[in-house]
Amino acid sequence: MSQSSQHSLAQRALELVATVVFAAYALAFTARLAAEAHATPQALSIAAGLVGGYLIADLLSGLAHWVGDRFFEETTPIIGPGFIAPFRQHHVAPEEMVEHGLVELVGNTAVLALPTLAAAFHLLDLASGAPLTLLAGALILSAMVGGVCTNLFHRWAHMERPPRLARWMQALGVVITPERHAVHHSNGFDSSYCITTGWLNAPMDRLGVWAWLERRLHRAGSRAGQKTR
Numbered sequence: 145m146s147q148s149s150q151h152s153l154a155q156r157a158l159e160l161v162a163t164v165v166f167a168a169y170a171l172a173f174t175a176r177l178a179a180e181a182h183a184t185p186q187a188l189s190i191a192a193g194l195v196g197g198y199l200i201a202d203l204l205s206g207l208a209h210w211v212g213d214r215f216f217e218e219t220t221p222i223i224g225p226g227f228i229a230p231f232r233q234h235h236v237a238p239e240e241m242v243e244h245g246l247v248e249l250v251g252n253t254a255v256l257a258l259p260t261l262a263a264a265f266h267l268l269d270l271a272s273g274a275p276l277t278l279l280a281g282a283l284i285l286s287a288m289v290g291g292v293c294t295n296l297f298h299r300w301a302h303m304e305r306p307p308r309l310a311r312w313m314q315a316l317g318v319v320i321t322p323e324r325h326a327v328h329h330s331n332g333f334d335s336s337y338c339i340t341t342g343w344l345n346a347p348m349d350r351l352g353v354w355a356w357l358e359r360r361l362h363r364a365g366s367r368a369g370q371k372t373r
């Protein structure tokens with residue numbers, strides 16, 4: 145067996161384990177929060193945390209996608225092959241991700257999100273029922289679950305015939321819809337980067353946030369270049 149196939153086998157095993165353990169933590173976390181939602185302040189705190197965390201997931205998806213599309217190269221050491229290349233490849237062949245399996249879609253994000261979710265689960269004293277603690281817990285749970293599910297939702301947006309659950313969630317607007325995501329693929333790949341729900345795409349595109357950030361970074365980069373000359 146070659147070294148690279150051994151590596152990809154090890155990587156796939158890691159992603160599979162991370163996905164299963166992440167799902168177990170997410171279910172246990174949800175059960176703990178549900179057990180504390182017995183009074184209005186607690187229920188409201190959990191609801192606010194879930195909505196806030198889901199917005200954070202959408203923002204993080206936009207940030208990762210923006211960096212993947214606009215910076216570095218597929219040949220960049222360390223992040224090139226595993227992080228940059230999939231984003232670039234997706235523009236050339238968007239239909240390819242429809243063929244990807246569940247672990248291939250969510251595994252690498254589960255590896256990144258699992259330590260945060262596990263730490264929050266063990267360190268937050270959810271049983272205290274303190275509204276702020278419950279808000280923090282719900283926020284982290286929702287952001288991590290939304291983040292891990294992002295590629296799945298993205299895949300649904302590219303499917304000709306998505307599963308019934310996907311169609312239902314798309315109709316409710318709680319996952320990225322094909323229409324919302326089509327803006328990214330049909331506008332030169334320089335807007336609408338958020339791919340969890342796409343809720344933030346309209347305001348961020350309208351305010352020109354990504355273009356503004358790019359100008360700031362380029363300016364800071366050229367200033368740093370001048371100083372080192």
Ligand SMILES: [Zn+2]
Pocket residue numbers: 234238298302325329
């Ligand atoms: Zn896409």
Ligand SMILES: [Zn+2]
Pocket residue numbers: 209213231235328333
């Ligand atoms: Zn893109």
